[in-house]
Amino acid sequence: MAGKPTFFPPVFLGLAGLLGLYGAIAGGWSSCLDCRSGCAGLSRSSIHKNLLLPGACGWSALGCNHSQVIASCYGIVVANRYNTGESFGSAEIAIVATGKDTLWDRFLKPIATTLIDGEAIHRQYAGWDWDAARDRFSRPDLEYPEYYRTQNFHGIAGGYLTADAAITYDPVTHYALPPNEDWIRADAVRAVGGSPRAILDLGCGTGSTTLLFKRAFPKATVLGLDLSPFMLAVADDKARRANLTIRWQHGLAEATGLPPNEFDLVTASLLFHETPASATKAILREAFRLLRPNGQFLTLDGNQVTLRTFTWLTEIFEEPYICDYAAGTLDDWLQSTGFEAVRTQPLWGLHQVSSARKPLVTNVARSRSASYPANESPAAVPARSGSLERPVTNP
Secondary structure, rough: OOOOOOOOOOOHHHHOOOOOOOHHHOOOOOOOHHHHHHHOOEEEEOOOOOEEEOOOHHHHHHHOOOOOOOOOOOOOOEEOOOOOOOEEOOHOOOOOEEEOOOOHHHHHHHHHHHHOHHHHHHHHHOOOHHHHHHHOOOOOOOOOOHHOOOHHHHHHHHOOOOOHHHHHHHHOOOOOOOOHHHHHHHHEEEEOOOOOOOOEEEHHHHHHOHHHHHOOOOEEEEEEEOOOOHHHHHHHHHHHOOOOOOOEEEEEEOOOOOOOOOOOEEEOOOOHHHHHHHHHHHHHHHHHHHHEEEEEEEEEEEHHHHHHHHHHHHHHOOOHHHHHHHHOOHHHHHHHHHOEEEEEEEEEEOEEEEEEEEOOOOHHHHHHHHOOOOOOOHOOOOOOOOOOOOOOOOO
16 A cells, blocks of 8 residues: 555564553443444544554553544544534444454554554445445355354454455555565565466455466466455456456355366465364365376465464454464375475465465376276377377476
């Protein structure tokens, strides 16, 4: 975002903690009379312009007194100045949280919200026909899995199946991937080996990494797949503004319905900490199916070793499945799926990039080869239409 700082030093955690603690003590965090008003019927009167107000009176320590802060106890509300007489509509609530007490709510939100341009979020939200955007990408036959449909990811009521999640994801993530979101995503793109011609980004969200892959490999066809039609609408808008041709599809990462052996590169960024382990393993099996022989699977996510060592990191946001993710080892999951050349590289201690390749000859192909007569090689046997795909060749 223009005019906003892009460097997110680790000292942010300490500073945010001190400010959050100070606000909690000075303002009576999430316990004052104003906070009891909840999300419904929020008055616009006497709320300062250009602030994303955290729903807690801890802001009194930073310039707001109790009479000025009327907000949800946990939500972030996009505020306008001195427009009295109306209540907030849903288009003006940037994040409606569910009330789970996380480190984000207690400590990090106060400082993060000073960095986020709430007015810009409000303008973008109000400028969209969200029903039309949803319908443009929705598959009416798609059934959302329970693990996705019933969870309030990041404390947002309704999770990713809301416009609130789609419109606030990028501004929050910009400051939630230390030391710098752009660096982290770019490091993941640099881990690509060769020049893929067909790329699939699973759980693409708002398309931040998807766009980077298209920029890095402009000749490749790129497909972004996500379960949230709202996220896909934002991703498509970003691609259009960047003049990038990317196809978007509403679907399940573990059951895409796409043809096998179709892609040279299958990726997943910041996905697996938001899926239960059973779904993660199913997604890996689907990625394996979709890759051409020697195709690469690449994923960016939280560092599992760090998450196991510093368990408080799993409590920053409301992440229903992050403990499942932290308890596992992605390398083991990849190997058990059948991938080879499995390698995980830590990034800045907090993140990791994992890479693996589909073998040139899979176990199924090996079993078929064993059935050929001794004097006849597999290459000498005519292939059935669609049964064999060319392997990826790396320069």
